[in-house]
Amino acid sequence: MSTDGELEVVGRPLPRVDAVARVTGTARYADDLQLPRMLHARILRSPHPHARILSVDTAAARRIPGVKAVLTGMDLPIRYGIMPVSQDERALEFEKVRFVGDPVAAVAAVDEETAAAALDAIRVSYEPLQPVMSIEEALRDPVDEPIHDPALTRQRGNVHRLVSYEFGDVEAGFAAADHVREDLFFYQGNTHLPMEQHSALATYEDGRLTLWSSTQVVHYVHRALAKVLELPMHRIRVIGAAHGGGFGGKTDPFSHEIVVAKLAMVTGRPVRCTLTREEVFYAHRGRHPVLIWMRTGVTREGRITAMHVRTALDGGAYGSYGPATVFYTGTLQTVTYAIPAYKFEGVRLFTNKAPCGPKRGHGTPQGRFAIELHLEKIARELGLDPVELRRRNYVRPFTRAVNWLRVTSCGLEECTEKVLQASGYRGRPRRPGHGMGFAASAYMSGAGTPIYWNDMPHSEVQLKLDRTGVTAYCGAMDIGQGSDTVLATVVAEELGLRPADVRLVTADTDATPVDLGSYSSRVTFMAGNAALEAARRMRRLLVEAVAEATGVQGDLDEIEVREGRVGEVSFEQACQLATTRFGALSTSGSYRPPRIAGPFKGSGVGPSPAYSYTACVVDLDADARTGLIRVNKVWIAHDVGRAINPLAVKGQVEGSVYMALGEALMEEQVYRKGRHKWPSMLEYKSPTVLEMPEIETFLVETVDPEGPYGAKEAGQGPLLPVIPAINAAVFDALGIWIDETPITPEKVLRALDARARGQEARYGPRRFPDVDYGAPIRVDPPDPHDLRVGEELERAFAAAGR
Amino acid sequence: MLNELQRPVHREVLLLRVNGEEHQVLVPVHATLLEVLREQLGLTGTKHGCELGECGTCTVLVDGRPQLSCLLLPVQLEGHEITTVEGLGSPAHLHPLQQAFLELGAVQCGYCTPGMLLAAKALLDRNPKPGRRQIEEALAGNLCRCTGYATIVDAVELAARRMGA
Numbered sequence: 001m002s003t004d005g006e007l008e009v010v011g012r013p014l015p016r017v018d019a020v021a022r023v024t025g026t027a028r029y030a031d032d033l034q035l036p037r038m039l040h041a042r043i044l045r046s047p048h049p050h051a052r053i054l055s056v057d058t059a060a061a062r063r064i065p066g067v068k069a070v071l072t073g074m075d076l077p078i079r080y081g082i083m084p085v086s087q088d089e090r091a092l093e094f095e096k097v098r099f100v101g102d103p104v105a106a107v108a109a110v111d112e113e114t115a116a117a118a119l120d121a122i123r124v125s126y127e128p129l130q131p132v133m134s135i136e137e138a139l140r141d142p143v144d145e146p147i148h149d150p151a152l153t154r155q156r157g158n159v160h161r162l163v164s165y166e167f168g169d170v171e172a173g174f175a176a177a178d179h180v181r182e183d184l185f186f187y188q189g190n191t192h193l194p195m196e197q198h199s200a201l202a203t204y205e206d207g208r209l210t211l212w213s214s215t216q217v218v219h220y221v222h223r224a225l226a227k228v229l230e231l232p233m234h235r236i237r238v239i240g241a242a243h244g245g246g247f248g249g250k251t252d253p254f255s256h257e258i259v260v261a262k263l264a265m266v267t268g269r270p271v272r273c274t275l276t277r278e279e280v281f282y283a284h285r286g287r288h289p290v291l292i293w294m295r296t297g298v299t300r301e302g303r304i305t306a307m308h309v310r311t312a313l314d315g316g317a318y319g320s321y322g323p324a325t326v327f328y329t330g331t332l333q334t335v336t337y338a339i340p341a342y343k344f345e346g347v348r349l350f351t352n353k354a355p356c357g358p359k360r361g362h363g364t365p366q367g368r369f370a371i372e373l374h375l376e377k378i379a380r381e382l383g384l385d386p387v388e389l390r391r392r393n394y395v396r397p398f399t400r401a402v403n404w405l406r407v408t409s410c411g412l413e414e415c416t417e418k419v420l421q422a423s424g425y426r427g428r429p430r431r432p433g434h435g436m437g438f439a440a441s442a443y444m445s446g447a448g449t450p451i452y453w454n455d456m457p458h459s460e461v462q463l464k465l466d467r468t469g470v471t472a473y474c475g476a477m478d479i480g481q482g483s484d485t486v487l488a489t490v491v492a493e494e495l496g497l498r499p500a501d502v503r504l505v506t507a508d509t510d511a512t513p514v515d516l517g518s519y520s521s522r523v524t525f526m527a528g529n530a531a532l533e534a535a536r537r538m539r540r541l542l543v544e545a546v547a548e549a550t551g552v553q554g555d556l557d558e559i560e561v562r563e564g565r566v567g568e569v570s571f572e573q574a575c576q577l578a579t580t581r582f583g584a585l586s587t588s589g590s591y592r593p594p595r596i597a598g599p600f601k602g603s604g605v606g607p608s609p610a611y612s613y614t615a616c617v618v619d620l621d622a623d624a625r626t627g628l629i630r631v632n633k634v635w636i637a638h639d640v641g642r643a644i645n646p647l648a649v650k651g652q653v654e655g656s657v658y659m660a661l662g663e664a665l666m667e668e669q670v671y672r673k674g675r676h677k678w679p680s681m682l683e684y685k686s687p688t689v690l691e692m693p694e695i696e697t698f699l700v701e702t703v704d705p706e707g708p709y710g711a712k713e714a715g716q717g718p719l720l721p722v723i724p725a726i727n728a729a730v731f732d733a734l735g736i737w738i739d740e741t742p743i744t745p746e747k748v749l750r751a752l753d754a755r756a757r758g759q760e761a762r763y764g765p766r767r768f769p770d771v772d773y774g775a776p777i778r779v780d781p782p783d784p785h786d787l788r789v790g791e792e793l794e795r796a797f798a799a800a801g802r
Numbered sequence: 803m804l805n806e807l808q809r810p811v812h813r814e815v816l817l818l819r820v821n822g823e824e825h826q827v828l829v830p831v832h833a834t835l836l837e838v839l840r841e842q843l844g845l846t847g848t849k850h851g852c853e854l855g856e857c858g859t860c861t862v863l864v865d866g867r868p869q870l871s872c873l874l875l876p877v878q879l880e881g882h883e884i885t886t887v888e889g890l891g892s893p894a895h896l897h898p899l900q901q902a903f904l905e906l907g908a909v910q911c912g913y914c915t916p917g918m919l920l921a922a923k924a925l926l927d928r929n930p931k932p933g934r935r936q937i938e939e940a941l942a943g944n945l946c947r948c949t950g951y952a953t954i955v956d957a958v959e960l961a962a963r964r965m966g967a
Binding site (some may be wrong): 013015016018019020022023024025026027028030031032156192193194195196197241242244245247276346357479480481482648650651654655656657658659680681682686688689690692694695 | 813832845846847848849851852853854856857860886887888890891892893896900903904905906907909910911912913914915916919929938939941942943944945946947948949951952953954955
C-alpha cells in the first residue's frame with residue numbers, strides 16, 4: 001500500500017496462490033496421502049433407522065488374516081458434538097442407532113478389501129424400534145421411545161430445541177395494520193454433495209497423534225479428538241489437507257476422524273479412512289427440511305407493521321449445529337426489512353434420518369425463501385409492485401434492528417437498482433410461459449459469538465520475518481473459496497509485495513494460531529482483520545529498521561512500502577536490515593468481534609460485525625404442458641463491501657447461484673421406508689453445465705468500516721435470493737405458486753391442475769402442526785439509531801440493570 | 803455366503819503405458835484403473851467422487867478419448883495410451899488449458915479440475931474450435947460443485963483461442 005492509501009494488490013483479479021498445484025494434480029488431498037505401513041479403515045453402519053443394539057460380535061472379523069484392529073462403541077464411549085449444548089454423538093454407537101448409516105463398529109486392515117470383508121463378518125444384533133420420519137411424527141408422542149434420552153435433551157419426546165421470542169408489541173403492530181396475510185411454506189432438505197469424499201489419515205508416534213483431514217475446521221476437530229480420546233490438546237495435531245469442497249458439510253467433527261485416530265493409537269500404524277459416496281450422504285449435516293408459517297401486517301402503502309414467524313425443523317438424528325440453525329430460520333429477516341414488531345417461534349425435532357446441519361446459508365435460505373415469497377404475495381394482493389413494496393421496507397445503513405442486530409454498511413438499494421436496470425425487469429416483455437422474479441437478502445460476515453463460549457479472539461495470525469522473507473501462519477482452512485489467497489493478499493498489500501511472495505502455513509494446529517475455521521462466512525472478515533493487524537505491526541518494524549540503517553529522520557509513515565521496496569531499499573535488503581537490528585521478527589494480529597448482541601438469552605445467534613447484501617433477478621421459461629422450468633438468465637448484485645480479489649468473489653457469487661439453482665429445481669434429500677431414497681450422485685440430481693443459465697454478476701462495494709479494507713462476505717449470501725426469485729418468476733410465467741422446494745415438473749403440473757379444477761393455483765403445505773412453543777421471551781426493541789457496541793454497549797446494559 | 807477373502811484373487815502382470823512411460827504392474831484382475839493409477843503408480847492427480855461412474859471426476863484419456871477410470875479394468879488396457887493430469891503439463895510448462903483455468907478462476911477447490919481438463923483436452927484435440935454449446939456438451943458428464951461451470955467453459959474457450967493462434 002502506498003502512503004496515500006492507494007491499494008496495490010487488493011482489488012486485483014489475481015489467480016489463487018495455490019492454482020498451479022490444483023491444475024497440475026499435485027495438490028495433495030487427504031485421500032492422496034500415504035504413509036509407510038499404512039492401514040485402511042472401514043466403518044460398519046446401521047441398516048436400521050431406529051434400533052437398540054443388543055450385541056456386537058466381532059470375533060469372526062478379528063480372525064480374518066490382515067485385520068489389525070476392530071473397534072466397537074465401548075472403545076469410544078465419550079459423547080461429542082459441535083455445540084456444547086448438544087453433545088449427543090458417539091464415534092461408534094453401542095446403545096442404539098438413530099439412522100440408516102449410524103456408525104457401529106470399525107476395522108483397520110492391510111487393505112480396504114480386507115477391511116470390508118471384516119465388516120461383513122461382524123454380527124450385530126438389533127431390536128428395531130418404530131422410526132420417526134417426519135416433522136409431524138416427531139411432534140407426536142413417541143411410539144417406542146424418544147430418539148434421544150429426554151434426560152439429555154431436557155425436552156419432551158423428540159423435541160431437540162425450542163425458541164420463542166417477541167420483540168416489541170406484535171399485537172399492537174397487527175392492530176395497526178390495514179392488511180394482514182398468512183402463508184405456509186416448506187423448504188425441502190438437500191445436501192452439500194462435495195466432489196471430494198470425506199477422508200482422514202492418522203498416525204500416533206512418540207505419544208503424539210497427528211490427523212490429516214478434509215475438514216473445514218481443524219480447531220473443532222482438535223477439540224473433539226481431545227475430548228473423546230482423553231488426550232491433552234498439545235499431544236494432538238490436526239492438519240487440514242488440500243480441500244475438495246465443503247459448503248458446510250465438513251464443519252462437524254466426524255466419526256471417521258475419531259475412528260482413524262483411535263485405530264492409529266491401538267495399532268501403532270498410520271490409518272486412513274475415506275468415506276464411500278454413499279457414506280457421504282449419511283454424513284450429511286445438510287439443509288434442514290423446514291415448515292414455515294408467516295403472518296405479516298402491512299399498511300395500505302405496504303409498510304410492515306408486525307410479523308410473526310413460526311418454523312419447524314426436521315433435524316435428523318443428531319444435534320450438530322441445530323441449536324443455531326433453529327435461530328437462523330427466523331433471525332436474519334430483520335436485517336433486510338425494517339420490522340417494527342417481530343415474533344419468532346422455532347422448534348427443531350429429532351427424526352431417524354441422517355443428521356442435518358449447516359449448508360451454505362445455514363438455516364437462513366429457508367426463512368429467506370418464505371419471507372420473499374410472502375412479501376411478493378402481499379404486494380400482489382395490495383396491487384403494489386413487489387420490488388417497490390420491498391424497497392419501502394428496506395433497512396437503512398447504520399441502524400439497529402428490532403432484535404438488536406446492528407446493521408452497518410448496506411448496499412441493498414444499489415444492488416436492487418443494478419439488477420433491475422440490467423435485467424429490464426420493469427419493462428419485461430409478456431409472452432406465455434415466460435417470467436421474471438426478484439428477491440433480496442442479507443447474510444452474516446461471520447458469527448459475532450463463538451460456538452463454545454469464550455472471550456478469546458476468533459482468528460489469530462502470526463507473521464515471521466527473517467533474512468529469507470516473510471511467512472504468515474493462520475489456522476484458517478482454505479476449502480476452495482480462496483482464503484489462503486486472501487491472507488497472502490492482505491499481507492502482501494501491507495508489506496508492498498505480491499501475494500505469491502508471501503509464504504503461507506495454514507490449518508495446522510501445531511504450527512498455526514487458532515482460527516475458528518471456514519464456516520459462517522467468517523474467514524475474509526476475521527482472519528483478514530487479524531492478518532491486517534499482524535502485517536501492519538511487521539511493516540512498522542521493517543520501516544523502523546530501514547529508517548535507522550539508512551539514516552532517515554522524521555515521520556516514519558512517510559516511508560513508502562510498495563512494489564517490493566521499503567523506502568530506498570529492496571524488500572530483501574529490508575529483511576536483512578530488520579534481522580540485523582532485531583533478530584528474526586515475529587508479530588501477531590487477532591480479531592474478535594465486538595459485543596453486539598442484545599440483553600437477552602439467545603441473543604448470540606444472528607449478530608455479525610457486518611452483513612452482506614444481495615439482490616437478484618431471474619428470467620425463465622416454464623412449460624405448462626410438461627412442467628419443465630428452463631432458467632434463461634440470472635442477474636445478481638452483491639454488496640461485498642470490498643472485493644479483495646474480484647476473481648475469487650465472482651467465483652463465490654456464481655457458485656452460490658449454481659447451488660441455489662440446484663436447490664430450487666432438483667436437489668432433495670428424500671427418505672422412503674426409513675432409508676435415504678437415493679444416496680448416489682446419479683439419482684440425487686444436481687445441475688450439470690447444461691442446466692446452467694448465463695449469470696451476470698455485479699459487485700457493489702460499500703466499504704464497510706470494520707471489514708479488512710472494507711470487505712464483507714461473499715461465499716453464502718448470494719445463494720439466498722436466487723431461490724425465491726425463481727419461484728416468483730414461475731408465478732410470473734404461469735400464475736401458480738409453488739410454495740416449496742424443489743420446483744419439480746410434477747408440482748408445477750399439480751398446481752396447474754388445481755387451478756383448472758377451480759382450486760387454489762398453488763402447490764405447497766396445507767397445515768402447520770400444533771406446536772407448544774411456550775411463552776415467548778419478551779424483548780424491548782433498541783433505539784434504531786443506537787449503534788453502540790463492545791464495552792460501551794455492555795456499560796449501557798449494566799447501567800440499565802439488564 | 804462366501805466372503806470376498808475366501809474367493810481366490812486372480813492377479814496378472816500387465817504392461818501399462820501411462821503419460822508416455824511404461825509401467826509393469828501386478829494387479830488383481832478386478833482392480834480398477836483408478837485404483838491402480840492412484841495406489842500403485844502414485845498418480846494421485848486423478849481424483850474420485852463416486853467410484854460408480856456418476857460424477858466424471860476420475861476422467862482420464864485412453865488413446866485420446868475421455869474415459870472414467872473407475873469403470874475401466876487395466877487388463878483391458880495393455881497396448882493403449884493412458885493420459886492423466888500429470889501427463890497434461892507440468893508446473894514449469896502448463897498446458898494452455900491449465901493456464902486458462904488458472905487465470906480465469908475456473909479452479910476453486912480443484913477436485914474436479916483434473917477430470918475437467920482431460921475432458922476438455924479430448925474435445926480440443928478433435929475439435930480445435932468448438933462452440934460454447936459443444937464445450938458444454940463435452941463437459942456435461944463432469945460435475946463441479948464450486949464454480950457454477952461458467953468460468954470452466956470460458957477457460958476452455960480461451961485455451962482453444964490461444965492454441966489456434
